[in-house]
Amino acid sequence: MAASPVSTLFLEFSRAKLIEQYWPRLRSCVESLTDEQIWWRPNDASNSIGNLLLHLNGNVQQWLVASFDRLTDARDRPAEFAERRHVPAADLLEQLGSTLERASGVLSRLTEAELRATYHIQGYTVSGVHAVYQVVEHFGIHYGQIVYITKLIGGKDLGFYRERRPNASDLAPCGSIMRCATSATRFAFCGPDRRAGGKRDGRVRVTCAPRVAHRRDDGAAQRVE
Structure with missing residues (x-):
């Protein structure tokens, strides 16, 4: 079969x-x-x-x-x-x-x-x-x-995910607090080892669920995919 x-x-x-x-x-x-x-x-x-x-x-x-x-x-x-x-x-x-x-x-x-x-x-x-x-x-x-x-x-980045680096627009500032729009869950993000364009920028991609809007504590909405 x-x-x-x-x-x-x-x-x-x-x-x-x-x-x-x-x-x-x-x-x-x-x-x-x-x-x-x-x-x-x-x-x-x-x-x-x-x-x-x-x-x-x-x-x-x-x-x-x-x-x-x-x-x-x-x-x-x-x-x-x-x-x-x-x-x-x-x-x-x-x-x-x-x-x-x-x-x-x-x-x-x-x-x-x-x-x-x-x-x-x-x-x-x-x-x-x-x-x-x-x-x-x-x-x-x-x-x-x-x-x-x-x-x-x-003591070095192996570069396995370099080709998958997210765009800057998908990144939240290091240490920012985010709240998932679909739950009361809050997330704190910090990524000192993430890089964009070969330079440290201290930001990480925020994910909760596909195409879910997230809202910062300052009230600004951000959509990530």
């Missing part, structure tokens, strides 16, 4: 997030650091980037590749966090890239029946939709941690 239009949209979006957004940005983070830096950890209770790369590889392999391709699950999850041998970054990226390539193939050919089917993964009984959603959500969480650690070490 071919995937329905909604299922096709779900699979295409899932693949785009993993392969076209998260993966290139994650790779650029790792490639900007030394092998020593990717194995740095702030304390024993926290993971290094190296451990997170091993963990992401294990998760994608288990939940997307092995489950849908009906392969033997040989994952050793505790080992992903216990590794301390400083495996080279290039090796970790090659491993994860290969796994993501296989995952991309899975997402490109899944059927409606496979999305509705039941799978037993990591001790859980889940549907195919659940498995795909879990991988994308899980990858996004640890991708964000890797971005944060990279910024913490390098």
